[in-house]
Amino acid sequence: MKSFYTAACMLLFFYTHAQTIQDGLMMPKGDLCTGFLFTHDRWTNYWEGTLKRENGNIGTITTNSLTWLGNYGITDKINFVAMLPYVSTRASQGVLSGMQGLQDLTLAVKFNALEKSLGRGTFRGFVVGSYATPVSDYSFDFLPLSIGLGTQRVSGRVTLNYSWPNGWYVNGTTAYTWRSNVTLDRPSYYSDGQNFLTNEVWMPNVMDFSFMAGRIKNGLELILAYHQQNTLGGGDIRRQDMPFVSNRMNFSRVEATAMYYLPMIKNLAVRAQTGYTLAGRNVGQSFYVTAGVLYTFHFSKKL
């Protein structure tokens, strides 16, 4: 049973890229899973609107981030999740300066709303409400080198999960994210065919969904996932223009994850993940790798 709970902890890794809370597992009451993970993300090709290209004035954009995360079991059915990344960017060519700083704090409450035996396995349903907000006054008007988009977000997510007794499971999740408008440091900007004489920028909302299949066996878990995100509005990057905070940023991505529960150290697990963007619009075709360690504290007397 312990490895199952550690698995719940490890699946938090998905937050870093999808920035959502989409796994099908829970921490039990009184347990805290916490740790750090490091992500290295890079892209050279990007989509200027729908046109795929490179740009000699930026070369390859590299984003490194170190994320703290925690998942606490308020009850067996309700978990509280928090995460906070420190992000650093740089361009391999050209003169533009990289940026770095603390990015956005995400707080989420996850509720296991449904759990029943179905056929040979178990069917689970989850709802997640999350809120995210920038915690530093970073500039989001210097894309693609800004560390974030500076918007506050409220997200509602539904996850359905089916697991078999032999360790296989499948997972489907979708979320709708409301995004607050943002305020630029400049009094005017051009977006989607119009010049706005204000510093306020309308931020379109976002929808995402993922499908994943995985298996947990003998302390090793392997997961394959497909993830898609669509921004519900916003303009394209114009020809030879810089990206803009409210662009219609869409992408689809495949992700593979391997995780291992260390047999010699109780409650400690390591995980590695990689992902690649298949198609996109107004985003870079990124390739990333993530590695991290998480430790579970059992504050309850259950185990």
Add this chain to the structure above:
Amino acid sequence: MKLLKILVPSLLVAFLWSCNKEVEKSPALPALEPLRLDETAGSWTPVILSNNYSLQVPLAAPAATTSDAYKAELTTIKNAQAGLTKQQRDVIAYWSVGGVIRWNQIMRELVARYNLPPAPREDGTYVFPDAENPFADPAFPFANPPYAARAYAYVSIAQYDALKAAWYYKYLYNRAAPYTVDASVQALVPRTSLPAYPSEDAVLSGVTAEMLKILFPASVEQITKLAADQRNAALWSGKAAPSDISAGLALGKSVASVITATGSRFRTDGMGNAVGNAALWKELQDSVGFGDFYKSAQIPWLSLESPPRPPMLPNFGKVLTWNISPAQLVAERPAPPPSTSSDKMKQELAEVKKYADNATREELRITHKWADGAGTYAPPGHWNHIAEESIVNERYSEVRAARAYALLNMALHNAGVGCWETKYYYFNPRPSQLDPSIKTKTGLPNFPAYTSGHSTFSASASVVLGYLFPDRAQFFTNEAKEASMSRLYGAIHYRSDIEVGYSHGVLLAAYTVNFAQSDGAGN
């Protein structure tokens, strides 16, 4: 558990309720109620036209308001007013703010739309935009700061001259507005006693659309539609009869055709040669600019773009200016920058490096506030934006608003030409060229460093606006100084560039203020 069940949904609802996300394209502005009608504007000094309007842009006398033809026109207005849709009322409200203000906003949008450099081709070369094929990639024009400065100036001047001619005829013929002639015609905009023939709205629609169609040909559809909207608004609001409008449109168009005629200043001011050619670009590298300063000892400017891009409009410094002769412009050229091998340059480079590595968030805010780079309305557009508030607050008549923008944009054009003349005379490298470890907080412009365009533009603009609106002079100066410093904070200019550029801008603006003091408009 119970608490959470209540708390989470209520926070969600509160959040969604609080974010009414609609963003207005422009702040709400009041309908124009001019404080003064400027009855004498027909005698103010024209910029391009001769002051003999009846010879250069003749306009026949209108029919009397008692004529049957005019009465039929009144019926047309009343019929239109009886069936106004919400959309038509919105068009009236939009243009009621004033045609000069609205067209200035539209022009800023056009500049922002076309202010994008051509993308490199596969073979690493660049194609220049082609006025004969404006819809291609790259689109025509590349409305960079010099192009924009000249465009803002020509359009503002054309509007100003056209409105002075309109005022001349308004007070020559003295035909009242329909809502004054006939009490059953509603006034859907604030009433004035300004004579209606020719309609100032139609004059503006004609002259502006003709100028913009030449300067931004790929946006012809939007320009044409907006111009038609403006004329419709004048009719629907009860302000102008169809014959006021057709006379205004004809007058506006004929002013534009005088200004843009073959052999006119507009066609021969040197803009056509501003791009230069491969031989010139090489010559500038080899001999370190047009000037003979330092020469062999100097490191010449190099494009830091990849692939390297030809320098932006090297001959723009030879384009004709307003209120300043070519000889005066050369005489006002700043003294040389510190030599690239001097200790002074090393000190200045170290200062840039300090900002590149340690800029504060406030300095970054200032850098981005004034970036006005690719894809924006450019520094001249930013100063047109700044002027808007004062022009609206002062409740200027259309002709006086046009004067304010003409003066501002003549000064901005002069600043651009003067600055470009200086840049290509000295051909001084950017900080990141001398020290590649200097990374910038904003886009690095693809032309020499000395002197700073932002500083020259902003200083000139602040002087003219300070003359027009003395109560706010200190504000304009503070803004200009901040704009100037933003380029050092952004690590793309040395202190010499911004300080000398600023002084240069102040000097050049004096010529335009001189013109303003003697144009008969008073202040």
